[in-house]
Amino acid sequence: MMYGLTYLGVLHTAISLVAVAAAVIAFFRDKQIIAASTLGKVYIWTTVITCLTGFGIFQHGGFGKPHALGIITLLVLGIAWVAGNTKVLGRVSAYVETLSYSITFVFHMVPAITETSTRLPLGAPLLPNADAPELKAATGVLLLIYIVGAVFQVRRIRAQNAARAAQAVSLPGSAAAS
Numbered sequence: 001m002m003y004g005l006t007y008l009g010v011l012h013t014a015i016s017l018v019a020v021a022a023a024v025i026a027f028f029r030d031k032q033i034i035a036a037s038t039l040g041k042v043y044i045w046t047t048v049i050t051c052l053t054g055f056g057i058f059q060h061g062g063f064g065k066p067h068a069l070g071i072i073t074l075l076v077l078g079i080a081w082v083a084g085n086t087k088v089l090g091r092v093s094a095y096v097e098t099l100s101y102s103i104t105f106v107f108h109m110v111p112a113i114t115e116t117s118t119r120l121p122l123g124a125p126l127l128p129n130a131d132a133p134e135l136k137a138a139t140g141v142l143l144l145i146y147i148v149g150a151v152f153q154v155r156r157i158r159a160q161n162a163a164r165a166a167q168a169v170s171l172p173g174s175a176a177a178s
Contacts, residue, residue, distance in 0.1 A: 004119055012053040013115075016108060019046035023105045032153055033101035035084050040101075044077060047104055065130075066111055073107045076100050094161075098153050106146045113138050 005013065022043040026033045034040045051070035080100035083093045114135055117126040127134055 006057070008053060008056050012050060012057060015046050015053065016050040016112070019043050019050055020105070020108050020112065022046065023108070027105075027149075031156055032098045033105070035081070035097070035101070043101075047073065047077060047108065050108070069107055069111065073104050076104050076107070080104075094157050095154060098157060099150050102149060102153065103146060106142050109142050110139055113142075 019042075022039045023033055026037070026039040026043060029039070030037065033043050035044060051074050054070045055067060057066070077100070080097045083089050083096035083100065087093045089096050114130050117135065117138075118128070118130055118132075119125055
């Protein structure tokens with residue numbers, strides 16, 4: 001055991017760190033997680049593997065909040081995939097896809113902050129347990145950051161849609177220009 005983690009816990013943590021790194025790079029580079037990009041694929045698949053490996057970890061007893069979050073994460077990834085690949089949601093598909101992938105990043109950060117703050121530094125963790133009020137505040141801050149980021153992402157998608165519409169109008173031979 002390392003830092004109170006089982007071998008599965010170490011593998012789970014390492015994979016989740018790859019997912020988080022891929023997302024951070026994607027947010028800086030692309031301003032969103034793009035499923036078709038290499039970073040997006042790495043993020044999505046390592047997130048799926050993180051969820052699946054998490055189902056085998058029972059450090060705090062049986063099925064708990066982290067397991068429920070894993071299920072929710074997989075459902076939201078499914079919604080994002082459907083929105084991005086089927087256009088079943090029509091004009092809101094791009095918004096649903098982008099915002100869904102972004103919220104899964106928040107889902108990564110909640111257990112990351114919880115586990116880190118209740119395990120480190122070794123022997124004298126920052127917080128006594130996962131129910132510490134500071135963790136509720138940290139989750140609130142994460143949600144606030146998500147909301148701010150979501151507003152920027154929505155504005156960016158709207159601007160891209162407007163640019164495409166303007167370009168379609170100005171193209172010679174387009175139906176709109178005729």
